[in-house]
Amino acid sequence: MPDLVSVYLPTKNRLPLLQRAVSSVLGQTARNIELIIISDGSDDGTCDYVRSIASDIQVILIENKTSKGACVARNQAIEKASGKFVTGLDDDDFFMPHRIASFLSHWENLESSNVRFSCLFDTRVVDYGDSVSLSNTSTSVNQQQILTANLIGNQVFARRDSLVAAGMFNPLMPAWQDWDLWARVLKKYGDAVNIQSNTYYFDISHEFERISNRSADKIKKAAQLFYKNNCTKNNSKDILLSMVEYPQIIFTLHDIYQLLKIGKLKLVIKALLSGRFINSLSSSLN
Numbered sequence: 001m002p003d004l005v006s007v008y009l010p011t012k013n014r015l016p017l018l019q020r021a022v023s024s025v026l027g028q029t030a031r032n033i034e035l036i037i038i039s040d041g042s043d044d045g046t047c048d049y050v051r052s053i054a055s056d057i058q059v060i061l062i063e064n065k066t067s068k069g070a071c072v073a074r075n076q077a078i079e080k081a082s083g084k085f086v087t088g089l090d091d092d093d094f095f096m097p098h099r100i101a102s103f104l105s106h107w108e109n110l111e112s113s114n115v116r117f118s119c120l121f122d123t124r125v126v127d128y129g130d131s132v133s134l135s136n137t138s139t140s141v142n143q144q145q146i147l148t149a150n151l152i153g154n155q156v157f158a159r160r161d162s163l164v165a166a167g168m169f170n171p172l173m174p175a176w177q178d179w180d181l182w183a184r185v186l187k188k189y190g191d192a193v194n195i196q197s198n199t200y201y202f203d204i205s206h207e208f209e210r211i212s213n214r215s216a217d218k219i220k221k222a223a224q225l226f227y228k229n230n231c232t233k234n235n236s237k238d239i240l241l242s243m244v245e246y247p248q249i250i251f252t253l254h255d256i257y258q259l260l261k262i263g264k265l266k267l268v269i270k271a272l273l274s275g276r277f278i279n280s281l282s283s284s285l286n
Contacts, residue, residue, distance in 0.1 A: 002032050002104050006083030006160065010038040010073035011091035015046050017206065024094035024201075026055045030101040034058040036077040041067030071169035071177050078160065078168055087157040092203050099199035103157040106195045118189030119158035119182075122199050129205030134198065141192045143183075147231055148238040150179035152192050155200060162189055170229075175214055175222035183230045216248040220284055227285045236285055237262050243284065244271075252280040 007025050011018045018037075025035050035057055039046045041064055050061045062076050078086055087103065089095060103120050110117055117140075124135050136153040138145070145151055155178070166184040169177045186192055220243070227239050237258050243249050244259075244267055251259075251271055259268050271277055 002030060003085060004083040005030065005033050005085045005087065005100050005104070005157075006077070006081035007033060007035045007087055007089055007100075008038065008074055008077030008081070009035060009089045009091060010040055010070055010077070011042060011046060012040045012067060013042050013044045013046070014091050015042075015044050015049060017092045017203075018046060019049065021089055021091050021094050022050075022053065022059075024096075025089065026053075026057055027097050028057075028095065028100045029098050030104060031056060033100060034060060034081070034083060036060045036062065036080060038062040038064065038073040038077050040064045040069070040073045069171060071171040071173065074177075075168045075171075078163055081160050083160060085157060086160045086163055088155045090154060092206055093154075094201050094203070096197075096199040096201065098197070102195050102197045102199055106193070107157070110193060115193075116190045117193050118162060118185050119156040119192050120195055121152045121156050121192055122195050122197055124153050124200045124202040125198055126202045127205045135202070136194070137196075139194050139196065141186065141194075143186045143191075146179075146183050146186050146192070147235045149242055150176070150182070152179075152182050153200070154178045154202070156182060156185070156192065158185065170225075173222050173225055174218035176226050177222075180226055180230065183226075187230075214248075216246070216250060219243065219246050219249060224285055236283070239285060241267075247274075247276075249276065249284075251277045252282055252284055253277065254281050254283045258283075 009021060037050050047061060047063050050059060053059045074088060106120055123137050126133050126135050136151060138151045141151045162185060166181065166188050169181055173180050223239050223243055240255055240258055256268050256277055
């Protein structure tokens, strides 16, 4: 019997999407799985749906009467998990049927080859609605690389005790919570390895909120905390480049100068033409 895998799935008032996500876990080819669903203040029938699920895969419900936030919800599930391994799923995404089996097989192969690594991840299939592409395609990511960008994505497959020892998700992070945890896991345990099986479907085609729609203040606060907790001055330009992806971010003159120093003239021109700057000599990361 393969080792037990715990899948955590936080949700709040997105029942139609949740049902799709749950079906993708219950349809895994690997069966030694427990699914931990955290209803984080839902009032749309989510808990009744979860209680009605019948499967040979154990489904555990954690019901927060009021929302505690995604980080707390994920940590609640990790603390409750009985599996040797833990992985996550967002309620608006879904697994391909062979995802868990592929992770288990790759983990066993790497261990038998005496490879030092911290966790596994997979290339994601990203659905934009009008197009589909692949992201997080690096074959592996080391401690230095993870500080330049979130090259891993939003989920890993790891030993439960590794996530706990690394401190789990930081509730103080208003965004970038996954990136922040992966940085700590890689620092403590080694590289992340990509199984390159395209088993995670990342759906941003729906109308519900994604991180890209969050307020500029939340993104800036996340960038500041990530930079302070994980980085050195050498990483400041990398963090600024990650912030460029968010059209709601307004840059300072200091930020623009830093981007020019690394040859990002087109990005700077685009920011200037769109009015995404203020006359300040302070850095957004301070």
